[in-house]
Amino acid sequence: MHTLKTQRILVVDDEPDVTELLKYNLEQAGYRCQELNDPLLFVSAARDFQPDLMILDIMMAELSGLQLCRIARADPLLKDVPIIFLTAKGEVEDRVQGLESGADDYISKPFSIKELVLRSGKLIERHAKQEDAPRLQRIEISGVVIDEELHQLLVDGENVVLTATEFRLLKLLMERKGRVQSREHLLVNVWNYDTDIETRTVDTHVRRVREKLGAHSRLIETVRGVGYRAVDI
Amino acid sequence: MHTLKTQRILVVDDEPDVTELLKYNLEQAGYRCQELNDPLLFVSAARDFQPDLMILDIMMAELSGLQLCRIARADPLLKDVPIIFLTAKGEVEDRVQGLESGADDYISKPFSIKELVLRSGKLIERHAKQEDAPRLQRIEISGVVIDEELHQLLVDGENVVLTATEFRLLKLLMERKGRVQSREHLLVNVWNYDTDIETRTVDTHVRRVREKLGAHSRLIETVRGVGYRAVDI
DNA sequence: CCCCGCCGTCACACAACTGTCACTACCACG
């Protein structure tokens, strides 16, 4: 069974032929896929694309996949994203090294595309289960942009001021676009659950956020009996 | 003669002894200095610290300085920051390689601290002159001009006198226009965080600056619960 | 030595935010 969200895969290899092939097949399988042929741009690209899975070639000219893996593991925004290595060598030594540096799986060339897709699916699934959605810095849904770094909300390009609680609430909803968030879940993640807060409080804050969203108030959809979710309008 | 702005230097070497030594001497010379002993954290650290100069050791275990340099040159936020290499080898080949990959200077170990400081100063100066990059010498926002070289603030063309602290505060806010600066961040970057200073002190200084900005006092916007930021009015 | 400007801190006033409530509107289901 699929989750509602399209899973995103970043493929890094300095051979465009390989990335294209992978991209084609992964997109056939229903994933969103981004190719990157320049490993030097890895961090920027990964932070920007916010992948759910990264596939790295071990052998690249500028930077090896092993190094990229260690860089990712050290980066707070990327450290939890699962990684699959592509290796032409298939030697035991390489495999051990890869797994030690934090990879979650590896595949030796020549590999079957089918196998790669299957392994990707498994890793993403496992990761999605154990993990809350990664913390994103900037999210856009239908003309509404929320930017954590700038601590600002843009509605059709216009700056709208949210209070701290409203901001956390909207950000959480937008981060998990399409997925229903129960009131309890929102209380735990937006408020600090140690305090006893009425679930109806969530409703009030949703209302306040909707007011500020103006014409886009439908961005937050009510799911009767459960909670709320953010949707494309 | 020194400009009033404290120039910021990021030192990356996996030997803490070296970074500490450099930090000490560079800070004696009036720079603000951040050590980083783990090259894997390079991108995050550099983006966060926003240095005016980076000093990279060529020989490091996880990632070489050459690789860091190429990564920096590929990162939109870091590509204009000048780089000095530390190299123990001093071989011609290394030097050529370093300069080719985008370094602005190199120094061979064992090096004289004095020489390093001098070269740092030159590079920063050159960089500041030619650049309209992230850190400017002269910044204007809606009729308010702050010029660090002249140590002067113009409000609608009229000269307004700021104290040193006020100047650093306003300049930092204007440099990072639009981005919220937390009280803690301001304390670290405007004050020298050695002394324990109350966060409310920031408020008082903001108030003093606002007074001097007169009709433009709204240039500094309060972000409740977080800090302040400079905005277009 | 005193004077003066700058700085960090404090207490109080004030404004914004937040959680709750009561009431109303709406929906699902017999």
Added chain:
DNA sequence: CGTGGTAGTGACAGTTGTGTGACGGCGGGG
């Protein structure tokens, strides 16, 4: 069409965070 339950709305008061004026300490210059 009535009923039970859920969500939207407006108002309110307690809490929290920020603006403001004042004060004393410190250091440089006269």
